[in-house]
Amino acid sequence: MKQFIIAVVLGLILINCFGSMLGDWLGFHIMLGNEYLSPWENIVALSIIAVVFVIVGFIVAVSLAGTLIVGALAALVALFVVGVSAFWPILLLAGIVYALRRRPHALTD
Numbered sequence: 001m002k003q004f005i006i007a008v009v010l011g012l013i014l015i016n017c018f019g020s021m022l023g024d025w026l027g028f029h030i031m032l033g034n035e036y037l038s039p040w041e042n043i044v045a046l047s048i049i050a051v052v053f054v055i056v057g058f059i060v061a062v063s064l065a066g067t068l069i070v071g072a073l074a075a076l077v078a079l080f081v082v083g084v085s086a087f088w089p090i091l092l093l094a095g096i097v098y099a100l101r102r103r104p105h106a107l108t109d
Helices: 002-025 039-086 088-102
Strands: none
Touching: 002 039, 039 088
């Protein structure tokens, strides 16, 4: 718990410092209405924009990965179907031989 409190305090200090530096060094200010936002409000606004970008990036990454996985599975199924369709006579013959060899032979008296 102590480390969490230290992390929160450090985060708040960093946000305040970076918000001030963003306005002072870069001259970057967000205006809402006719007033400039404070450094805290700048960071909150930029954080919201960053979260939106992260969500959009996650959706794109997941959809891209999903597309690649579905494409790979489709290719494997296609290769399986092509293999079975090319070698079905051999597979049929092997199945018949296997079935005949497993069947118990009738004993003649």
